[in-house]
Amino acid sequence: MRSAQDMMSGSQGNAQGHEHSTKTVQFISFRVGEQEFAIDIMAVREIKGWTDTTTLPNQEEYLLGVLNLRGTIVPIYDLRCRFGLGLTVATRSHVVIIVSVLDRTIGLLVDAVSDILTVNSNEIRPVPEMEKSVSNEFLSGLITIGETMVVLLSLETLFAQRPSEDASAVAA
Amino acid sequence: MSDSSFGANELDRFRATFFEECAELIADMESRLSCMLTETADSEELNAIFRAVHSIKAGAGAFGLKRLVTFSHTFEALLDWLRDGRIAQDERVATILVKAGDILAALVEAAQQGKEIAADFETEIANELHGLLEEASGGTSTHRAKAEPKSTSESVTPAKATVDYRISFSPHAELFRHANEPLLLIKELERFGTLHTFCDTSKLPSLAAMEPEDAYFSWTFELSTNRSKADIAEVFEFVDQDCILDISESAEEEAFGLFDDDEPKALNEPAPDSSPAVAPTIEHKPAAEPAQKAQSGAKSNANATIRVDLARIDRLVNMVGELVITQAMLAQQIIDQGKDQGQQAIQGHEDLAVLTRELQECVMAIRMQPVKSVFQRMPRLVREVAGKLNKQVNLVTHGEQTEVDKTVIEELADPLTHMIRNSIDHGIETPDVRIAAGKPAEGKIVLSAAHVGSNILIHISDDGAGINRERLLKKAIEKGIVTPNANLSDEEIDELIFAPGFSTAAAVTDVSGRGVGMDVVRRNIVGLGGRIQVQSTFGKGTRFTLIIPLTLAVLDGMIVASGSEKYILPLTSIIESFRPDKSQVREITGGGQVASIRGEYVRLVYLCKIFDVPGAVLEPWKGLVVLVETASGNKLGIVVDELIGQQQVVIKSLLDNFTPVPGISGATILGNGRVALILDIEQLAGMTERRRHATIDGRLSGSKPALLDDQASQPHSDVDDGALPRLAVGSR
Amino acid sequence: MAKRVLTVDDSKTMRDMVSFTLKGAGFEVVEAEDGVKALSVLERTNVDLVITDINMPNMDGVTLVKQLRAKPSHKSTPILILTTEGGEDKKAAGRAAGATGWIVKPFAPDKLLQVVTKVCP
Structure with a gap:
């Protein structure tokens, strides 16, 4: 799997890439609240409608629980909540994007999947230094599509630190 | 020298392969050698033993393990003479061979771990081997292999x-x-x-x-x-x-020009033509293979391949074929449902269910292996330990062919090793004590395995001293494990040997060691989903009984409900369930509740409180208490809303995609496709109630920063199940 | 075209070492665990050289050599015996069966290559 960061460096590109440094890369874009995000299409395994999960006890709030993906137990994360924007009230119109990240298969609950974006790697702009906002270390770049700014997410960074178990509360 | 131009990486890889192979070879050799103690080995047996030693020698040579080469060389020479009849098989020879096998195994182990061993470790037995060879060659010289000078x-x-x-x-x-x-x-x-x-x-x-x-x-x-x-x-x-x-030419060198110059020119193998042992016959014995392969249960091969009887795979493939057909039929019938109103579909479902069950059994069978691979390590252990303690012990094994899941086999080795050590150390008396007690000088340990239902039953019994309850109890009181005025039944006293850190031997020996006791054994067995029991008669002996599920892949579980959630409790840890009377439930100062049952107080643990589940029953007398027993023998009352039913479940790991969750040992998928969590009793016993607000209807979490969204308190809105695929990307 | 060598040994360690050495020198290597398996490999595959251990279950190396020499297709395939015994009787048995040569293990990789190129140039 390649990360958006890898692609930004222009070291790799998609099959349809031009020569030189302007390689095209593909992303899946989706909406969480008012914001458009995008992740590397290579990380995406499938996209499915929301189904009820089984809650894992004593976990971070943004971990909605686990569901059965053809025999595999897959944890589902609420991206809205992960960004500190509160829990999503999931309905059947919400979407779970199943991705592979750091050798794990996980699901991301988002409001809706928007598009498949094919962009030149040189169109990806760095995220400006921000004062303090939504934990911007997960953000690996910005793309402009028409009028819309799309934020590239680095799943590796987002899930690099496995969710803590809140061990203090369950002192053994 | 021989490895001069292999890179370090390759060499490491070859080494790893070599030691894996050694483990298999030694296991095989040991079981065959043990047989020689009771019956004369035929040429096939001797050849197999010879090959094992020979292969070890060859590999050891490649890795410059000189000591191993030297010893296996002598060993091999003796085996060679044995198989061509120059040395006769008798009890003495067999005993020496068994010892040599033990030494060889120890040398391999030392070489693998880079362990230092005493310089004269193998001297005695090597001398015995040489002695036999000298006797056979008429006492004139040492055996050929030794006599052969090195050509340099x-x-x-x-x-x-x-x-x-x-x-x-x-x-x-x-x-x-x-x-x-x-x-x-x-x-x-x-x-x-x-x-x-x-x-x-x-x-x-x-x-x-x-x-x-x-x-x-x-x-x-x-x-x-x-x-x-x-x-x-x-x-x-x-x-x-x-x-x-x-x-x-006038060249002065002796011209042999063989490239095996720096190898001892050992003539330790007869020409096949002159030896019936290596008669050039084609012996293709596929049936023998699985049995031999099954012995590869060494820990180091935990991830190694598993070799399976072909018939089992054939059966599996056939079953899957049937399944596919039935499924296709079912699909067709559902399409036709307009006419027949689903009656056929129901029949199809039933067939499918039967086939699926059979399929599951077939798949399980692939992983089943005889316990022989563990049992056959025990004779060496017994000889070692008995030798160290100057005791005489005869180990008898039954039911080595009893099959159990490979993963279980691997986990059995440690507890069994420990228990057999214990039996020799603490159970079997020294010969003089035994004779004084009117018993034969040689003690007997029986290790047996058998299937009982979906469990394997393993007995380890000895005819030793039995448990001295008086001493045990005294010690338990000294250690503060029981109160001085406790009134314990014999069974309860016997159970004390499983108490943590309990050692009953009058003197701590280097055999059973200090601190690591039967509590660890019990924990291991419980870790396998099993139970351990002890029965003892003072002066007559002790019998341990292990009851372990045949597989770790499935579990007999009880589905319990707590609020909106369903959990699986392992059936093996459940003692009973009951609905207490209100008067049976007492508050303990400082928090916590206990329930009294038959005069005993049991701590109550509310699943809904530990796991912060909304909407659960908070009065045990309105719900149920499931009485469970932990590995350490503690009883615990788990408060749930209701029991849903008993079910065999397939265990799935959470850890593939997630971190461990306290109180949860794994997950499974229920009939409706939803995930249910399997409870870890041991952890539950150690967990405290997490949140005070479990009664609040909602999934409020105290551990998060302030919520920005007021919708947050009801995350799981009632949404019908049923996936709504919108867009499929990537591999499905 | 790369020469193809069949290495026959019940020890994976030995097969690995032979295989590694020969592959490094550009040979193609096929493996078999014993004489019986070797024969079945040779049913399907043509090889330029056979290197076989002597002591193996099911069918030992000497028997394998005899069996191969009995087949018209393998009358002239070079066969090297790879074994720990450097003893003359073992070599003689191999020779009598029709082996081309022998290599004593443990072998140095360059030595193995030297011998292999000698019979399979």
Whole structure:
């Protein structure tokens, strides 16, 4: 799997890439609240409608629980909540994007999947230094599509630190 | 030397392979050697043992493990003489062989772990082996392998001035039968220097008399080279018995030119033609293979492949085929449902269910292996431990062919090792004590396995001293494990040996060690989803019974409900469930509740509180208490809303995609496709109630920063199940 | 075209080492665990050289050599015996069966290559 960061460096590109440094890369874009995000299409395994999960006890709030993906137990994360924007009230119109990240298969609950974006790697702009906002270390770049700014997410960074178990509360 | 040009990585890899192989070979060798103690081994057996030792020697040579080479060489020499009948099999020889096997295993282990062992570790047994060989060779000299001098003459062949050689090469008629080609030899000689070749064709018969595959030509070469005579001889090394070869010059070296110079020239294997043992017969015995393979249960191979009886795989494939067909039928019937109103579909479902169950059994069978691989390690252990303690112990095993899941087998080795050590150390008395007690000097330990339902039952019984309850109780009181005025039944006293850190031996020995006791064994067994029991009669002996599920892949579970959630409790840990009377439930100062049952107080643990589940029953007398027992024998009352039912579930790991969750040992998928969590009793017992607000209807979490969204308190809105695929990307 | 060598040994360690050495020198290597398996490999595959251990279950190396020499297709395939025994009787048995040569293990990789190129140039 390649990360958006890898692609930004222009070291790799998609099959349809031009020569030189302007390689095209593909992303899946989706909406969480008012914001458009995008992740590397290579990380995406499938996209499915929301189904009820089984809650894992004593976990971070943004971990909605686990569901059965053809025999595999897959944890589902609420991206809205992960960004500190509160829990999503999931309905059947919400979407779970199943991705592979750091050798794990996980699901991301988002409001809706928007598009498949094919962009030149040189169109990806760095995220400006921000004062303090939504934990911007997960953000690996910005793309402009028409009028819309799309934020590239680095799943590796987002899930690099496995969710803590809140061990203090369950002192053994 | 031999590995000079392998890279370090390759060498490490080869080494790892070698030691894996050693583990298999030693296991195989040991079981065969053990058999020799009771019955005479046939040539097939002896060959197998010989091959094992031989392979170990070969590998050890490759890795420069000199000590291992030396010892296995002697061992191998003895086995060789044994199989060609120069040494007769008797009890004494068998005993020495078994000891030699133990030593070999220890040397391999030491080599693998880079462990230091005493310089004279193998001396005694090696001397015994040599002794046998000397006896057999009439006491005149040491055995051949030892007597063979090392040939070093060719190892020093400095480059020197050009010398003229005259080489006469007259092949025998059968030269070509070994696929040798004189032209290649000539070409090689040519590379050495200036070569003049004279061919003698005088022996060529008339065409009619000519055998097309015979050699008729001979040659004389004149070679000017700076190479040694030995080098030239080496060119002819493969043909030098198929020809008359004469290399003449004033070269002073002894010309053998074999490239095995630095190898001891051991003549420790007879020519197959002269030995019935290696008679060139084709013995294809596929049936023997799985049994042999099954012995590869060493821990280091935990991830190794599993070799399976072909018939089982065939059956599996057939079953899957049936499943596919039934499924297709079912699909068709559902399409046709308009006419038949689903009656057929229901029948199809039933067939599918039956097939699926069978399929599951087949898949399980693939992982099943006989416990033999663990049992056969025990004779060596018994000999070692008994030897150290100066006790005489006879180990009897039954039911080695009893099959159990491979993963279970691997986990069985440690507890069994520990328990057998314990039986010898604490159970079996020294011979004088035994005789004084009117028992035979030799103690007996019986290790047996059998299937009971979906469990394997393992007994370890000894005819030793039995549990001294008086002493045990006294010690338990000293250690504060029980109160001095406790009134315990015999069974309860016996159970104390499983108490943590309990050691009953009057003296702590280096055999059973200090601190690590039966509590660890019990924990291991419980970790396998099993139970352990002890029965003992003072002065007569002790019997341990292990009851372990056949597989770790499935679990007999009880589905319990707590609020909106369903959990699985392992059936093996459940003692009973009951709805207490309100009066049975008491508050304890400082928090916590207990329930009294038959005069005993049991701590109550609310699943809904530990796991922060909304909407659960908070009064045990309205719900249920499930009484469970932990590995350490503590009882715990788990408060749930209701029992849903008993079900065999397939265990799925959470850890593939997630971190461990306290209180949860795994997950499974219920009939409706939803995930249910399997409870970890041990962890539950140690967990405290997490949140005070479990009664609040909602999934409020105290551990998060302030919520920005007021919708947050009801995350799981009621949404119908049923995936709504919108867009499929990537692999499905 | 790369020469193809069949290595026959019941020890994976040995097969690995032979295989590694020969592959490094550009040979193609096929493996078999014993004489019986070797014969079945040779049913399907043509090889330029066979290197076989002597001591193996099911069918030992000497028998394998005999069996191969009995087949017209393998009358002239070079066969090297790879074994720990450097003893003359073992070599003689191999020779009598029709082996082309022998290599003593443990072998140095360069030595193995030297011998292999000698019979399989």
